[in-house]
Amino acid sequence: MPTILVTGAFGQIGTELTQALYTRYGADNVLATGRRVPESAGTLAGPVETLDVTDPARLREVCARHDVEIIYHLAARLSAVAEQAPLEAWRINVDGLRNVLETAKASAVKRLFWPSSIAVFGPETPRTLTPQDTVTRPTTVYGIAKVAGELLCDYYARRYGLDARGVRYPGVISSGALPGGGTTDYAVEIFYAAVQTGRYTAFVREDCRLPMIYMPDCVKAALQLMDADRETLEHRSGFNINAMSFSAGELAAEIRRHIPDFICDFDPDERQQIADSWPDSLDDGAARREWGWQPSYDLETMTADMLSKLRARRLSGHKETAR
Ligand SMILES: NC(=O)c1ccc[n+]([C@@H]2O[C@H](COP(=O)([O-])OP(=O)(O)OC[C@H]3O[C@@H](n4cnc5c(N)ncnc54)[C@H](O)[C@@H]3O)[C@@H](O)[C@H]2O)c1
Structure with a gap:
């Protein structure tokens, strides 16, 4: 069984995705991490560690020690809080992703799931039935960071062969x-x-x-995209999903x-x-x-x-x- 690392595992999506990964891969093979580990994490069936994704050395050390092969990278600042401290949001959302991509490139990590968002779109984008490939000129720092993240994931895939995948989640x-x-x-x-x-x-x-999107579909999308044959994917890091x-x-x-x-x-x-x-x-x-x-x-x-x-x-x- 591969070891799976979840960053931001104690957030809204991580809490439920981690449980789904336990069911699928066995709790011992899923490492739940967060910048802060809540007391409730003591009841989790699998291993837990503190991990701040803005600390690249710690990220490398944790991945090496656990022989991590797959990462679900969920740590982020969300849209409304990001607007209150844009530079800090950039540091976590973009520098944090870059740290994960660099760690993956230099280690045994083979596959990465990183969620993008409908925030990649902006006022110039067609609003109804927004196409997959269209204008991405967002007006929030969160959206700008998500556009940068999609492009970074595609870059690491093309240049270094890292299998990075993701969906543009709507509101969960x-x-x-x-x-x-x-x-x-x-x-x-x-x-x-x-x-x-x-x-x-x-x-x-x-x-x-x-x-x-409702959480069971949110989790299903992540698992199903990660299961897909690499050869069948034309897009990679920013799939629109409608629910x-x-x-x-x-x-x-x-x-x-x-x-x-x-x-x-x-x-x-x-x-x-x-x-x-x-x-x-x-x-x-x-x-x-x-x-x-x-x-x-x-x-x-x-x-x-x-x-x-x-x-x-x-x-x-x-x-x-x-x-
Ligand atoms: N929830 C939604 O509606 C939604 C919609 C679109 C995309 N997304 C994306 O899905 C991912 C997960 O979102 P969520 O809703 O679970 O967010 P959340 O805010 O509930 O959870 C994120 C977790 O990351 C942790 N975190 C923050 N900074 C960190 C750092 N430096 N190092 C490690 N952990 C850190 C937070 O403590 C939190 O537990 C994010 O990338 C988010 O942008 C979420």
Whole structure:
């Protein structure tokens, strides 16, 4: 079994992707790392280490000591927090990726998964059914870093033969670890608020429509792309993947089908401007053709599953009605 390193393993995606990797490869073969290791990591079935991706020497040492062959590099600053400290975001998101690529090039690492984002697009990009290959002129430092990252991954693949792959995730919705400061966090917060207090104020407009994906599909995309035959891939590091698109108002209405007295207000802040620069849906034909991408969840099935998972954790102070 290859040893797999996960960076940023205690974040929103890492928490659930690590569990899926345990199931597939055995927990002993999956090394979960983060800049800080939370106390809850003590219950993880596999090995855990502290690893800051801006420290190249430590990255090399950890990879060598564990004979790492595959890396899922998830450590990053997300879009909204990146805007608050752009240079620090660049250091983590771009220099951190460069450190991972350099370590991979000089070691036994054969394959890398690195997620890009719909943030690679900008106001000049066609907004609806955004094509795979189109204008990538983002207006956020997070988006600029993702464009640089896609190009770096392609460069290392072409020049050094490193098998680096990735998808452009839309907003990720999940009931596990909370999101880490992105522009689409409202689509997760709304569920917690709905079951806990029955009321939420979204930081975007009611008609703000963005592409989203539910965590099981997010994890499936990573594993499926990494399973694909290298020869069948024409693209590599920035596959569009589409799962569902809805406005904040439509999401509130769908939740109201389960919790009829749920009240949602809309009070856009500076994150609305970021949301306005992103697509509302994506053409994911390349992902479907090249590695068989097919999402399993839509707005209706995701909402039902989110609410039932949060209620099962006894978060609810609010009664959900049967549909
Ligand atoms: N969640 C989304 O909606 C979304 C959408 C598109 C793309 N992505 C991308 O997916 C990846 C994972 O995102 P996420 O949602 O899990 O983010 P997150 O913020 O929840 O988790 C990222 C983790 O990285 C850690 N980290 C930050 N700086 C680090 C450093 N220097 N060294 C090591 N660890 C560090 C953080 O502590 C955090 O635990 C990122 O590349 C992100 O850009 C996420």
